[in-house]
Amino acid sequence: MSGPFKVMIVGMGKRGMHHATAFQANPKFQVTGLCDIDTVKLDAAVAKIGGGVKGGADAAKLAKDIKPDVFCFCTMPHLRTPFVKMACEAGVKLIAFEKPVALTSAEVFTLRDLIRPAGVKCVVSHQHRYGVHYRKVQEIIASGALGRVHTVYGTATGWMTHMLSHLIEYTRWYNGEAEAQWAMAQVAGRGKFSDNHPSPDYIAGFVQYANGVRGIYECGAGAPDQPEVAKWWGKCRMGAQGTEGFAEVLTNGGWRAVTKSGGFQSGEGVMNYELDMPPYIQDMADWLDGLRVHPCNFESACKGAEIMLALQRSAAQGGQVSLPLTAPANEQELLKAKVSEAKVMVSSSENAKEYGV
Numbered sequence: 001m002s003g004p005f006k007v008m009i010v011g012m013g014k015r016g017m018h019h020a021t022a023f024q025a026n027p028k029f030q031v032t033g034l035c036d037i038d039t040v041k042l043d044a045a046v047a048k049i050g051g052g053v054k055g056g057a058d059a060a061k062l063a064k065d066i067k068p069d070v071f072c073f074c075t076m077p078h079l080r081t082p083f084v085k086m087a088c089e090a091g092v093k094l095i096a097f098e099k100p101v102a103l104t105s106a107e108v109f110t111l112r113d114l115i116r117p118a119g120v121k122c123v124v125s126h127q128h129r130y131g132v133h134y135r136k137v138q139e140i141i142a143s144g145a146l147g148r149v150h151t152v153y154g155t156a157t158g159w160m161t162h163m164l165s166h167l168i169e170y171t172r173w174y175n176g177e178a179e180a181q182w183a184m185a186q187v188a189g190r191g192k193f194s195d196n197h198p199s200p201d202y203i204a205g206f207v208q209y210a211n212g213v214r215g216i217y218e219c220g221a222g223a224p225d226q227p228e229v230a231k232w233w234g235k236c237r238m239g240a241q242g243t244e245g246f247a248e249v250l251t252n253g254g255w256r257a258v259t260k261s262g263g264f265q266s267g268e269g270v271m272n273y274e275l276d277m278p279p280y281i282q283d284m285a286d287w288l289d290g291l292r293v294h295p296c297n298f299e300s301a302c303k304g305a306e307i308m309l310a311l312q313r314s315a316a317q318g319g320q321v322s323l324p325l326t327a328p329a330n331e332q333e334l335l336k337a338k339v340s341e342a343k344v345m346v347s348s349s350e351n352a353k354e355y356g357v
Contacts, residue, residue: 005093005288008033008068010059010083012045015098015125016074020049022277023072028285033066035059059083063090070284072096076196077103077161081110088118094288096123100165101298101305103198105313106328108305115298121287122298126169127280129295133255133269134170137239137247141174145259146242149175152209153216155223156236156251157351161197164219164311167238168207168304170249171215174240177300178211180323183310189221189344191355193336200335201344201355205311217311221355225348229253232350234271 007023009016012034023029034055036042046055056062063071063086071087071094073079080102087095095115101124102108115122128134141149152175154167172178189201202222207215218224226235234252247257249269256266280296287294303324309331310321316334346352 002289003028003285004030005069005285006030006032006066007070007072008035008063008066009072009074010035011074012036012038012041013074017045017048018273018277019072019074019096019281020045022281023070024049024051025278026281026285028288029070029281033062033068035062060086063087063092067091069093069288070096074098080107081114084111084114084122088114088120092120094121094123094284095298096125096284098125099169099301100161100308101301103161103332104328104330105306105309105325106330108302108309109328111298112302121294123284123287123294123296124298124301125280126166126296126301126304127273127276128166128251128271129170129173130276130279131249131269131271132275133249133267134238136255136267136269137249137257138174140247140257140259140265141240141242142176145245145257145261146240146247147244147260149213149240149242151214151216151241152239153241154236154238155218155226157220157223157225157348157354158233158236159192159195159197159201159220160199160203160308161195162199163236164203164217164308165301165304166236167217167219168215168307169301170238171217171240172300172304172307173295174238175209175211175213175215178209178213180215180303180307180310181208181210182320182322183207183307183314184320185217185311185315187312187315187335187339188342189355190336190339190341191344191357192220193339198332200315200339203311203315205314207307207311215307221344221346221351221357223347223351225350226250226253232354
């Protein structure tokens, strides 16, 4: 056992502060450096965390000064490679960053080429899996209560770069981490390409897993509404169907299941960073101590990222895309060159408002 591990965090927005407070609350960690180019955000964060934490606007200089064990960055998705490179050069033990892994498969390949030779541990923040409702659904599926699972599925009304990696990551978990063999998809709408999480307005597709399970995913303006859920960003549904029932989670609406032996079951649960972040952080400590690999580890997240990017390639180029990917590409540019100017068609009035149609 060792620690406390010194932590540096880059990006002091909402997610950066979630990480900072959760790291600081865990005795295995000590937040020693905070970084942001916005001095107002930085000063507020330094004051809140306290404890002699050092602030700075130059991430490379700060990392050199404090020599962190953990380098965590909470930035927009176009900023992955420079911070991973910086962390590897600083000799850190663990890197933690936000989903998605990257915007393109070209960058996924680059990140792998940086992280693997460095031997550094790496975590991607798919922390919703710690929610009690997510875990209950996984327990039901893993128990065999659904019989032979033949389908996993995920839908979200939020747009792709925000939400699709979540849908894929948790349904891969529900499917026992089976390898994906191919993907095929369609997209519509150009409105969100200008967002800081650039995306088509709607993507829908299929994934074939090696164990015979079919994955079905919809993300964006055309995805079905979840009227049971009030919070628009929480209108996400993930689950599995089997020969003897189904089980599914709603991000902000609990869980429900029907099984042959148990009938209808349901329970509460909502996305809650205050509850989800502590175990997510503790698993980093356990991995650093050699107790277990973090469930949100980079290699696993890359498998989900490749599925997400294969769906985009299929939508841009047509046909099925084999997995794993064997060559890099810029899926963002492929999509922008392909998607028509036609307005996306929506599934609900709330989606119409969010997508401006």
